[in-house]
Amino acid sequence: MKLGSPVLLGIPFDANSSYLRGAAEAPPLIREALRCESSNSWSETGVELSEPSAFLDSGDLRLSPDTAFAVIEAEVASILRKNERPVSLGGDHSITYPIIRAFAGAYPDLTVVHFDAHPDLYDEFQGNRHSHACPFARVMEGGFAKRLIQLGIRTMNDHQRQQAERFGVEVIEMRELPAIAKLKLTGPVYISFDVDVLDPAFAPGISHREPGGMSVREVITHLQAITGNLVGADIVEYNPKQDISGLTAMVCGKILKEILGRMMTR
Ligand code: MN
Ligand code: MN
Numbered sequence: 001m002k003l004g005s006p007v008l009l010g011i012p013f014d015a016n017s018s019y020l021r022g023a024a025e026a027p028p029l030i031r032e033a034l035r036c037e038s039s040n041s042w043s044e045t046g047v048e049l050s051e052p053s054a055f056l057d058s059g060d061l062r063l064s065p066d067t068a069f070a071v072i073e074a075e076v077a078s079i080l081r082k083n084e085r086p087v088s089l090g091g092d093h094s095i096t097y098p099i100i101r102a103f104a105g106a107y108p109d110l111t112v113v114h115f116d117a118h119p120d121l122y123d124e125f126q127g128n129r130h131s132h133a134c135p136f137a138r139v140m141e142g143g144f145a146k147r148l149i150q151l152g153i154r155t156m157n158d159h160q161r162q163q164a165e166r167f168g169v170e171v172i173e174m175r176e177l178p179a180i181a182k183l184k185l186t187g188p189v190y191i192s193f194d195v196d197v198l199d200p201a202f203a204p205g206i207s208h209r210e211p212g213g214m215s216v217r218e219v220i221t222h223l224q225a226i227t228g229n230l231v232g233a234d235i236v237e238y239n240p241k242q243d244i245s246g247l248t249a250m251v252c253g254k255i256l257k258e259i260l261g262r263m264m265t266r
Pocket of ligand 2: 194
């Protein structure tokens with residue numbers, strides 16, 4: 001089956017953030033950074049992203065807290081029915097749960113590669129089972145991904161370690177990197193990219209600054225190493241309210257460029 005175009009989809013939603021709001025404001029700023037004239041429009045892998053045929057853009061969803069998850073899941077499902085590849089921009093990490101529910105309908109053998117400082121495997125957090133600290137517990141207990149590979153984790157605790165064991169999550173902690181060989185994958189692959197996997201020195205515009213993280217270069221090297229059919233991705237947890245001089249927006253633009261470049265490189 002030939003894979004269709006990548007489609008950008010802005011998700012302005014941060015109601016499940018446990019600490020700071022702001023990730024809802026990310027989508028237009030990531031788009032702006034992608035097109036910023038300070039750089040050119042080529043990925044490092046040699047894909048020209050300013051070609052009109054390079055990718056599509058569905059704009060930003062309009063969401064209210066009560067119905068947000070249902071709207072996100074329905075929109076992603078509708079993109080997948082067209083055989084296109086959703087790349088969502090913005091939001092807190094809770095939004096990955098409805099996205100992957102939709103993917104499970106189209107790709108029952110999905111591998112999720114999850115970049116994050118945090119495992120996001122809490123059964124519940126502050127009384128909220130849909131907190132941005134919980135999406136991968138919901139994904140795995142629902143059986144919505146065949147494999148979950150986590151990269152860059154540096155906040156593991158006993159509860160989440162038990163959850164990881166219970167669900168068979170393949171956790172690669174920050175201290176174990178690099179992990180290039182573990183990214184030789186087959187079948188459909190989805191990348192969930194939490195910006196806080198980066199060291200806050202590279203990406204201060206996040207809600208949970210966890211020192212000791214990846215450099216931008218390490219992220220790009222790992223992204224480019226992923227094999228398999230890249231069928232979708234998200235970039236979550238960019239918080240413009242915490243950013244300094246638009247630095248993190250540019251990092252998000254670069255990572256988006258490399259994800260799109262990876263999707264379009266044969
Ligand atoms: Mn996360
Ligand atoms: Mn995180």
